[in-house]
Amino acid sequence: MPRNGAARQPKYQRIAAALKAAIEAGEYGPGDRLPGENDLMATYGVARMTARQALGVLQAEGLTEARKGAGVFVREFRLIRRRGVQRLAAEVWGEGRSIWAADTEDRDPEVEFIGVSEETLPDAVGAVLGLAAGATACVRRRRFLLDGKPVMVATSYLDAVLVAGTPITEPDTGPGGIYARLAELGVGPARFREEIRSRMPSPDEAARLGLAAGTPVVLVVRTAFAADGRVVEVNEMVLDASAYVLEYEFDVP
Secondary structure (H helix, E strand, O other), rough: OOOOOOOOOOOOHHHHHHHHHHHHHOOOOOOEEEOHHHHHHHHOOOHHHHHHHHHHHHHHOOOOEOOOOOOOEEEEOOOEEEEEHHOOOOOHHHHOHHHHHOOEEEEEOOEEEEEEEEEEHHHHHHHHHHHOOOOOEEEEEEEEEOOEEEEEEEEEEEEHHHHHHOOOOOOOOOOHHHHHHHHHHOOOOEEEEEEEEEEEOOOHHHHHOOOOOOOOEEEEEEEEOOOOEEEEEEEEEEEOOOOEEEEEEOOOO
């Protein structure tokens, strides 16, 4: 029996690997059409379902996109390099710049405001914010798009009493965003903590991000602390895993 690991792979995975190698070698460039199901069936002598599964692997990994009635094409979207340390520097939001825009370099990002409301806090978030059970929070929801593609949905939780009557409760928080407004209240962020994990999206998340079946997301939960240790914001961000590279660069303590 074959002992080679590749030989033990299902046929659809071997086909997907061959297509990925061709993309990496430049045989198929951004925007190019890949062989369709019929082509793969003829080339590899496989059933239609096997060919479909192979193409599905590439789509789930974010390498390709299906265009109805046209075929499967190499994705033209450039990955977002999310620099987890530098983007949160006070020089960014303190100078009126957007943290989100810091990720996108020369590209034109779009922030779609979903809504702001006052809601009873989830118990876990309330505990982090140090608020009593049943307390209310200012909840801000946004969706972020790049090159017309939704790549992240984010929900921020803040103490409703703290931010009452400020631009934080408005759709447009002004230059520098939430953190600049918190600084004006005397509780600007002095320290951040981010917790990261990968999981499958909920149906609502998949719909908002336009994800293909089987595409995972990255959940980033950021906690912002004021200089006195008070938690001033909890931000839950759901990222399309196929759209991001998470980069962390820092000095050795």
